[in-house]
Amino acid sequence: MKAQGADAGAVRRALRLLANVGPSAQAAIPGGYAWAMTVAPAAFGRGAPWIAKAVALVGVLALLSAPWVEGWKAEPRAEAEPPPPRTLAGLVERVRTASSGAWARAWSVWGLVLSSALVWALVPGALAATRLDNVRGILGMAGWALFAFTSAAPALPRDRARAELVDDGSPLKPRSSVARGDGAYIAVVLVAVLAMQTIGWGVGNPERAVLVRVVTLAAGVALLTSATTVALARHATRVPASRKLRMRRATPWLALLCVLAGSGIAFAMLR
Amino acid sequence: MHLLDVLAALLLTAAAAAFAFGAFALARADDVEAFYFLIVGAVALRSSVQVVRPGAGA
Structure with a gap:
């Protein structure tokens, strides 16, 4: 029990540390990994044009400079302020008043994604199965998934004022638990x-x-x-359906499945 | 656990297997077989959901 509490404390400390790094810096780690696995081999491989190398470096630049963009303008929109209407003027207003975090995320995500897409378009042969290693492909895919996840849902920094209102040691119980x-x-x-x-x-x-x-x-x-x-x-809560209703609902699908299975077996035997 | 739940789980497993066979056939460029298995998978998946649907509002 004590060991479990210590583990939870360590996890909480690690998450707090990660949150203080900033969302863009968090996304830069898996983004850099995905870039190294799937973009760099294409851009810096044999026969790749110089423009592909330059565009690939733009992706890295986007990842590395996003944390700097994040700290560039520090006044986010007030929470109580209503969002601008969905018109052209509203869009301009949204862009004008966007927080530095929004700019950093846009620069990090679109900078890396567009530059990578451009590199793959410039060196299409780099993604051919004969040149792409299976393990590297799967690891690269995992890297892109982590980059998407970190960009969409980063660990957020602790709000000190609100955190003081919550007692960490309070016996809060979950509303429900995952059923067995x-x-x-x-x-x-x-x-x-x-x-x-x-x-x-x-x-x-x-x-x-x-x-x-x-x-x-x-x-x-x-x-x-x-x-x-x-x-x-x-x-x-099960509301029992009548036998007639159940039959009417399930029969077509099960019959279709039986017909498909039967025809497949017959086809395999005839072949 | 109701019998219907077991049937739904079996149909779900059958759907997963059919999809896997379909993907293998697609990779082998055996399009007819791939199409067949993908349809079987889709029908098995739909059946598994239909079987556990509650009676009300059906």
């Missing part, structure tokens, strides 16, 4: 979804390689969504 079995549902499906991402890295044709990635990503999203629905449905 839900974690297993999601964990199993998550493993299946991640395993699906390992398929198709050796495809030689770039168009087909992209198609395989798109299909596996779409299948993964669909699986996760359905798994969540199925897991949550176990806890819903």
